[in-house]
Amino acid sequence: MLASPIRTARQALSKRPYICPSCLRKAKLQPLASAQPFVARSYRALHTSAGPPSNDAPFRKLLKDAVKRKKKEERATAASSSSSSSPQQTPKNQDLRLEKWELTVGIEVHAELNTARKLFSGAATSTGEAPNAHVALFDIAFPGSQPHFQIETLVPALRAALALNCRIQQKSSFDRKHYFYQDQPAGYQITQYYEPFAKDGHITLYPHDFPSGVSPDRGPIIIGIKQVQMEQDTAKTVHQPPSTHLLDFNRVSHPLIEIITLPQIHNPTVAAACVRKMQTILKTVNAVTAGMEMGGLRADVNVSVRQRNTQAADTGHTYHGVTGLGQRTEIKNLASIKAVEDAIIAERDRQIDILESGGVVEGETRGWTLGSKTTKRLRGKEGEIDYRYMPDPDITPVIVGKEMVAHLRNTLPMLSDDAITMLVDVQIYGLTPKDASTLLLLDDGDRLDYYLDVVQYLRSALSDYPETLARVGKTAGNWVLMELGALFKNEEWSDSRVSSDQLASIIEYLLRKQITGRTAKLLLAMKFEGDARPVGQIITDGDMMLKPLSHHEYTDMAQKLIEENPNIVKDIVEKHRHQKVKWFVGQMMSNSAEGTVEPGTAEMVLRNLLELPPMQSK
Amino acid sequence: MASKRALIHAQSFFSPLQTSNASISLLPRNTYRFKSQSSTQWPEQVKGDDLKDLLTRSTWSVESLLPSKTEARDAPEISSEHLHHLLRLSALPLPENQEEEAKMLQNLSAQLHFVGKMQQVDTTDIKPLRAIRDETSEAEKEHTITMDMLKDALAREKTIGKHYKRIQRNTDAVDTKDVENWDVLGSAERKVGRFFVVESERPQE
Known part of the structure; x- marks a missing residue:
C-alpha cells in the first residue's frame, strides 16, 4: 500500500536536477504523511510564522469575513431558538469557573526587523515588489552558497532588546532548526536556540497601556521576557487550491526577532495589552517597519489552565522554569491584538470545559480564525527534539562590543512610557491616556511632534493670558486629534497641510474668545483646503471676529423664533423635551452673521424665555 | 579510547x-x-x-566502534513506529517492505551503538566543537562588532522630529548588484510568471 507513492517519489527525485530537494521531497511525500496520521510535521512552517494564517489575505478582508461569519451564526442561533444554550455561558457561571480555574499564558512575538538587507545575504529586504526580485544564492539554499551574517541587522535587534530591558549577551550564536516545508528552502531555519543575543528582560504594563485606562490588577504588571532571538523569516506562499503553491522568496531570510515572555500572564486582556505594548515599543525605537495590521508582527500564545489553590507544584508541567502549570496548547499565527485576546478566551474556556467534564487537555498546536468562537486543532503534540537543533557550523558566533551596545543604549529614542507619562501629566500636557497613546502611534510619531509644536506656539502666544495656559495641552490635543484628525480621515497625514503655527493661531483666537468654535472649525477647513492667507487675514477679510450681540439683541432674536415655531415650543414646554432647545440655538446661529452668536449665551436666553430650568453645568 | x-x-x-x-x-x-x-x-x-x-x-x-556480528548491541530498541517518525522528519522514503525495514532498524541500531561508544568519552568541562575556527581571545577580539563596523549602517539613519526626536532609516534602495545579479528562476523546473511552483498537500490529521 505504501509502496507506490514511494516509488513515485523516488522516480521523480532521480529525474530532477538539484533545485530544492527538500521541497520536492516534501511535496512528493505528502500523501504518505496523510496515510500515517502519526506525524504531520509538514506544517511546521507556521511555527516560524510568516504571514497571516494560511493565506495572505489583507487584514481588512479577514475582518470582513469575520463579520459575515458572525452574522451567519447569529441568524443560525436565532433560527434554532435558545433552548440549547449551554449552561456554562451565563456570566455568573463563567465567573464561578474563573474563580476555580486560573489561566496562564506565555507569548511569543515575531517581528520583522527594519533593515536594508536580509539576515545572511546582501540581498535587499522588500515589501510588495515583483516576486523573487530580491533573492541571493544563499536565500534559496543554492548548493555551495554560504551564509554571510549582515552585522547591520544587529542595530534594530539590539535597540529592541534594550527597550525591552534585556541583558545583551556579549556572545551569541546561530542554530539550525530542522523541518521540511516549501517556504523554507534549506530544510532548516536559522535561529538562536542555545545562545540568544538577549535574555532576562521585562515589560511593564501601566494603567495607560489598557484601553480602559485601568489595569486589571490595579497598578503596574511586570511580565518577564525570557529571551529575544534573531532568526530568518520564511518565503511567501500563494496557495492555489487544491495543491499548488506559488513561492516568492523575497521575504525568505528577512531578519526577524522572536520575543519570548515567561508564562506570567493570567488574563486575556493583559496578554493583549502586552502584545500591543511590544508593538509600540518596537515602533518607537524604529526596530520594526510595520505593525500587526500590516503583517509586520505576529504572535503565538501558549495557553494552559490549572485549578487554583492546589499544591500541584511537583505534578504539573514546567514551562520556562515556571512550575505547577496545566498542560498547555499553542495557538499560532495570531495577526491582530483582538485575535490574541479572543483566541486566549476561547482556548481557556475550551480547556476548562474539557477539565470540568473529566477530560484531559492534549498538548497540541491550534489555530484561530478571526471571529470564530473556538480554536481549531492543527496538529498533534510536538517535541522540541523533533526539530533536531544543532549549532550552525557555517556561522561564526556574534560578538558585540560593549562600546557599541552602550552607544545604542544612550541614543535610544524616548520610550513610549516616558512620552506618555509626559503627555498625561496635568502640569505639562494633561492629555487622557487614550489620547496620549493615540498621538504617539499615529503617523509614526509625526502627529505627536506636530502636536508638541502647536503647544509650543500656543504657550508663547498666550504667555500674557495665563488663565488659559492650563488648558492649552488638552485643547490642542483635541484639535490635533479630533478636528484635524477628521479632515485627514481619508488622506495621508502631512504636517504642512495646516502648518502648526496656523493651527496654533486658530486655537489662540478661540481660547481668547475672539472667535466662536464654529468659526474656528471653518477656519481649519479653509486652511486644510489650501487657503494660503494667514489665519488672522482670513478672519479680517471674512469679518469673522466674534461681535457679541447685546442681551437685548439675543432676546429679540429668540422671541421671534419662539413665536414662529409654536409646535416646537409645545414639545419643549408640555412634553418636557428640553433637548429641542438646541434646535433654536442652531437656528439663531445660522440666522445671524458668522461669529456673532455664542451658543451658550443663546441657550441661556432661550431657557429664560421658555421658563425652563437653567442649563446643567458640565 | x-x-x-x-x-x-x-x-x-x-x-x-x-x-x-x-x-x-x-x-x-x-x-x-x-x-x-x-x-x-x-x-x-x-x-x-x-x-x-x-x-x-x-x-x-x-x-x-561498531558492533561486530556476534557482539550484542549496546543500543536501545527502536520501534517500527519510531523509525517511520524519524524517516519522515528527515524527508526520507519509508521502507518498502518488512525486509527493508528490518535492515534499516539494524543499521540504525549499529549507528546508535557507535553513538553510545562516542558518549563514553569523558567530555566534562569541554565545550562542544561547532566548527574548526580560531577561538582564541585574540580572534574573538578581532571579530568583535564595534561602532566602527556599524558606522555605515548608522550613517544611513537620521534623526527626525523637532520636539519628539526619532530615528529613521533611509529606505532608499541599497546596492545589491553583487548578490542579486543572477537568474533566480533559471533553474526552476516549474514556474508561473515570476513564481516558483510546488505541488504539495497538507496532511489530514
Whole structure:
C-alpha cells in the first residue's frame, strides 16, 4: 500500500536536477504523511510564522469575513431558538469557573526587523515588489552558497532588546532548526536556540497601556521576557487550491526577532495589552517597519489552565522554569491584538470545559480564525527534539562590543512610557491616556511632534493670558486629534497641510474668545483646503471676529423664533423635551452673521424665555 | 579510547613537519578536544619514506566502534513506529517492505551503538566543537562588532522630529548588484510568471 507513492517519489527525485530537494521531497511525500496520521510535521512552517494564517489575505478582508461569519451564526442561533444554550455561558457561571480555574499564558512575538538587507545575504529586504526580485544564492539554499551574517541587522535587534530591558549577551550564536516545508528552502531555519543575543528582560504594563485606562490588577504588571532571538523569516506562499503553491522568496531570510515572555500572564486582556505594548515599543525605537495590521508582527500564545489553590507544584508541567502549570496548547499565527485576546478566551474556556467534564487537555498546536468562537486543532503534540537543533557550523558566533551596545543604549529614542507619562501629566500636557497613546502611534510619531509644536506656539502666544495656559495641552490635543484628525480621515497625514503655527493661531483666537468654535472649525477647513492667507487675514477679510450681540439683541432674536415655531415650543414646554432647545440655538446661529452668536449665551436666553430650568453645568 | 590516541598521533605526525598547511598549523591547541593522557606513548620522529609508509598504513579504524556480528548491541530498541517518525522528519522514503525495514532498524541500531561508544568519552568541562575556527581571545577580539563596523549602517539613519526626536532609516534602495545579479528562476523546473511552483498537500490529521 505504501509502496507506490514511494516509488513515485523516488522516480521523480532521480529525474530532477538539484533545485530544492527538500521541497520536492516534501511535496512528493505528502500523501504518505496523510496515510500515517502519526506525524504531520509538514506544517511546521507556521511555527516560524510568516504571514497571516494560511493565506495572505489583507487584514481588512479577514475582518470582513469575520463579520459575515458572525452574522451567519447569529441568524443560525436565532433560527434554532435558545433552548440549547449551554449552561456554562451565563456570566455568573463563567465567573464561578474563573474563580476555580486560573489561566496562564506565555507569548511569543515575531517581528520583522527594519533593515536594508536580509539576515545572511546582501540581498535587499522588500515589501510588495515583483516576486523573487530580491533573492541571493544563499536565500534559496543554492548548493555551495554560504551564509554571510549582515552585522547591520544587529542595530534594530539590539535597540529592541534594550527597550525591552534585556541583558545583551556579549556572545551569541546561530542554530539550525530542522523541518521540511516549501517556504523554507534549506530544510532548516536559522535561529538562536542555545545562545540568544538577549535574555532576562521585562515589560511593564501601566494603567495607560489598557484601553480602559485601568489595569486589571490595579497598578503596574511586570511580565518577564525570557529571551529575544534573531532568526530568518520564511518565503511567501500563494496557495492555489487544491495543491499548488506559488513561492516568492523575497521575504525568505528577512531578519526577524522572536520575543519570548515567561508564562506570567493570567488574563486575556493583559496578554493583549502586552502584545500591543511590544508593538509600540518596537515602533518607537524604529526596530520594526510595520505593525500587526500590516503583517509586520505576529504572535503565538501558549495557553494552559490549572485549578487554583492546589499544591500541584511537583505534578504539573514546567514551562520556562515556571512550575505547577496545566498542560498547555499553542495557538499560532495570531495577526491582530483582538485575535490574541479572543483566541486566549476561547482556548481557556475550551480547556476548562474539557477539565470540568473529566477530560484531559492534549498538548497540541491550534489555530484561530478571526471571529470564530473556538480554536481549531492543527496538529498533534510536538517535541522540541523533533526539530533536531544543532549549532550552525557555517556561522561564526556574534560578538558585540560593549562600546557599541552602550552607544545604542544612550541614543535610544524616548520610550513610549516616558512620552506618555509626559503627555498625561496635568502640569505639562494633561492629555487622557487614550489620547496620549493615540498621538504617539499615529503617523509614526509625526502627529505627536506636530502636536508638541502647536503647544509650543500656543504657550508663547498666550504667555500674557495665563488663565488659559492650563488648558492649552488638552485643547490642542483635541484639535490635533479630533478636528484635524477628521479632515485627514481619508488622506495621508502631512504636517504642512495646516502648518502648526496656523493651527496654533486658530486655537489662540478661540481660547481668547475672539472667535466662536464654529468659526474656528471653518477656519481649519479653509486652511486644510489650501487657503494660503494667514489665519488672522482670513478672519479680517471674512469679518469673522466674534461681535457679541447685546442681551437685548439675543432676546429679540429668540422671541421671534419662539413665536414662529409654536409646535416646537409645545414639545419643549408640555412634553418636557428640553433637548429641542438646541434646535433654536442652531437656528439663531445660522440666522445671524458668522461669529456673532455664542451658543451658550443663546441657550441661556432661550431657557429664560421658555421658563425652563437653567442649563446643567458640565 | 582509540579515538583519543588517533588524534594525538595525528598531532605528533604533523608537528615536526613545519608544514605549510596553514589551516592545520595555526589551529590552537584547544581545538584538539580530547584530553591527552599521561601514559600515552609518543612515537619517535619519522621522516622521508618512513613517513610515507606510515601514512599508507591504517593504525585505527572507526570499525572498532561498531558492533561486530556476534557482539550484542549496546543500543536501545527502536520501534517500527519510531523509525517511520524519524524517516519522515528527515524527508526520507519509508521502507518498502518488512525486509527493508528490518535492515534499516539494524543499521540504525549499529549507528546508535557507535553513538553510545562516542558518549563514553569523558567530555566534562569541554565545550562542544561547532566548527574548526580560531577561538582564541585574540580572534574573538578581532571579530568583535564595534561602532566602527556599524558606522555605515548608522550613517544611513537620521534623526527626525523637532520636539519628539526619532530615528529613521533611509529606505532608499541599497546596492545589491553583487548578490542579486543572477537568474533566480533559471533553474526552476516549474514556474508561473515570476513564481516558483510546488505541488504539495497538507496532511489530514
